[in-house]
Amino acid sequence: MLNLTDMWRAAGRAEHRRPADWLALEETMRFRAHADTHLTALDEPVLPNAGDAGIWAIDTDGLVAAIRGHGGGTWAHWQLALSYACYLSPAFHLWCNTVVRAAMKRPDVPAVQDSDPLPLYLAEHFRHLHRRLDTVDRHAADLMFLALSGQELVLGGRREFSELSRTILIRVAMAEPYDGRCPCCGNARILSTEGRPLAGTEFDHFFHRRLNRPEHGWLVCTVCHGELTHGGYLVRFARTPEFRAFQARVLKQRRLARERSGASPR
Structure with missing residues (x-):
């Protein structure tokens, strides 16, 4: 998955070319429908039940996901993201192609089997901490909404x-x-x-x-x-x-x- 929001910012934050604008296009929906039925086993999308509940919102086809809360954004399967790069601008599309080509030239490094349970233990606790911080983030946003509403009534x-x-x-x-x-x-x-x-x-x-x-x-x-x-x-x-x-x-x-x-x- 690649971050479409970061791609939009890197390409100059053009109005009317935000991820939501592009995802609503008929051509994008046609591409998603085709990809949904033709992705290989090596390119499987994200499972709808993946990620932390309440933080990730994943579409049913698994090709697009959104992260809620502070610092959130829209993510997409890399096949879809490269199509979005083409939509943003020719210059940005060329840059993305160059980066992908450079990654293809890197030699494969075999994964090292790690039997140490500590990283898995820490990862699980960090996931719990992430969920709690996201909840605090939402409560703070709700408090700001109440404060702004009260100011609107009182201050004029x-x-x-x-x-x-x-x-x-x-x-x-x-x-x-x-x-x-x-x-x-x-x-x-x-x-x-x-x-x-x-x-x-x-x-x-x-x-x-x-x-x-x-x-x-x-x-x-x-x-x-x-x-x-x-x-x-x-x-x-x-x-x-x-x-x-x-x-x-x-x-x-x-x-x-x-x-x-x-x-x-x-």
């Missing part, structure tokens, strides 16, 4: 960021490690070399549009802003680590500003 309309807040967010986005690039995706450029927001750059309210202090937002590209705005609370929950990393630098920026002004830290 949008408040724009003040000039001081915008200046702090710009300074953080301009400094390392972002160097003027979107802190959410890490790809798109959001600031000019002079530190001015480029067209499409958005001051995003991460928690609620009414909360407008520097620690409540960040500066992101138009693609990430669209995903955060229309993707629901789960998308924002998935981007929490990137937002927290950005906010750590916002707090450092504010502390340095207080020290320069001679104000006592709170």
Whole structure:
């Protein structure tokens, strides 16, 4: 199985060419129907009952699987994944073919029989830990949904960021490690070399549009802003680590500003 989500990102994150868009095409469904009846014993798909229950969601033909929770994505049988590479772009398809060809040239290495029971014991316990962490991840996402719903009822309309807040967010986005690039995706450029927001750059309210202090937002590209705005609370929950990393630098920026002004830290 190959990760279609990672392939989409590596090929430039093109709109309307996401794994879900491609899997919905009639041509893709025809390919899956043919592969389902013609795969050899060496190319058997994943069994529908494989993986950890509640983490893997595997289609009935075993050719496509999805991983739920933080860091999830869509996976597909390698035959299907190479067809997706062709759909993404000619350049990416050529690169994939080169990688596969290089792998075909590697000599086969015989597997070493391991009689030590410790790796199997550790693997089983890691699977249990994975399931528990995934459950915690879902509970945290549900709590964020409840918090956002409560804020919507209590706080009301949008408040724009003040000039001081915008200046702090710009300074953080301009400094390392972002160097003027979107802190959410890490790809798109959001600031000019002079530190001015480029067209499409958005001051995003991460928690609620009414909360407008520097620690409540960040500066992101138009693609990430669209995903955060229309993707629901789960998308924002998935981007929490990137937002927290950005906010750590916002707090450092504010502390340095207080020290320069001679104000006592709170």
